[in-house]
Amino acid sequence: MSIPEFESAAPSDILRWAYETFGDRVALSTAFGPSGVALMHIAARVNPGARVFFIDTGLHFDETLEMVERVQRRLAVSVEILRPDLTVAEQAERFGDELYVVDPDRCCAMRKVEPTRRMLAGLDAWITGLRRDQGPTRADTPILDVRPVDGRTVYKISPLARWTRKDVWRHVFTHDLPYNPLHDQGYPSVGCAPCTRPVEAGGDERAGRWAGRSKTECGLHTQL
Numbered sequence: 362m363s364i365p366e367f368e369s370a371a372p373s374d375i376l377r378w379a380y381e382t383f384g385d386r387v388a389l390s391t392a393f394g395p396s397g398v399a400l401m402h403i404a405a406r407v408n409p410g411a412r413v414f415f416i417d418t419g420l421h422f423d424e425t426l427e428m429v430e431r432v433q434r435r436l437a438v439s440v441e442i443l444r445p446d447l448t449v450a451e452q453a454e455r456f457g458d459e460l461y462v463v464d465p466d467r468c469c470a471m472r473k474v475e476p477t478r479r480m481l482a483g484l485d486a487w488i489t490g491l492r493r494d495q496g497p498t499r500a501d502t503p504i505l506d507v508r509p510v511d512g513r514t515v516y517k518i519s520p521l522a523r524w525t526r527k528d529v530w531r532h533v534f535t536h537d538l539p540y541n542p543l544h545d546q547g548y549p550s551v552g553c554a555p556c557t558r559p560v561e562a563g564g565d566e567r568a569g570r571w572a573g574r575s576k577t578e579c580g581l582h583t584q585l
């Protein structure tokens with residue numbers, strides 16, 4: 362498939378290309394939001410047992426951790442759980458109790474970016490649920506991106522880049538897929554508990570992430 366063809370291809374065809382091209386050296390990254398669930402559903406149909414990885418920062422909501430179990434019961438995916446080098450307690454001891462308040466970029470670098478970098482060292486490609494309508498920092502998301510990570514070429518594939526929030530929820534409801542109950546309590550996007558707030562109805566999808574700060578991304582998609 363050529364790059365222009367990706368723009369008009371269905372997510373299932375993009376995923377099929379990815380699994381045929383990279384085999385076991387491609388994995389899907391998710392925090393178990395609705396885009397990730399829709400994508401895992403499509404991936405499991407194209408490639409039963411598809412590799413998925415989740416970063417357990419130690420600071421997730423219980424509802425998010427329960428999603429890991431619920432999705433594994435429902436979909437044919439193989440989930441790998443990655444953890445930061447330091448536990449939350451060890452980080453508090455070395456950097457203070459609330460690094461996510463004092464220096465959230467450093468906290469994200471240790472608790473999210475570093476474990477992802479470790480995972481990517483063993484992959485040729487990763488699949489993400491990024492969508493262009495999620496905000497200005499994601500508006501130009503290519504469906505296929507090629508980037509150097511620690512001196513190696515790593516492909517980044519975002520099959521849902523052209524989808525809207527509405528497309529995602531339609532897919533979730535049409536297929537009766539599990540979703541995080543926090544979405545019904547005013548959280549359109551769910552990250553770590555200390556850095557996620559509810560958003561008023563109709564607010565931006567990611568407005569509740571690091572609310573009140575200029576930070577809008579954890580660094581996974583900007584640094585790697």
Ligand code: SF4
Pocket residue numbers: 418420460461464465466468469470472473552553554555556579
């Ligand atoms: S989202 Fe917040 S708590 Fe989670 S890693 Fe980033 S700064 Fe730390």
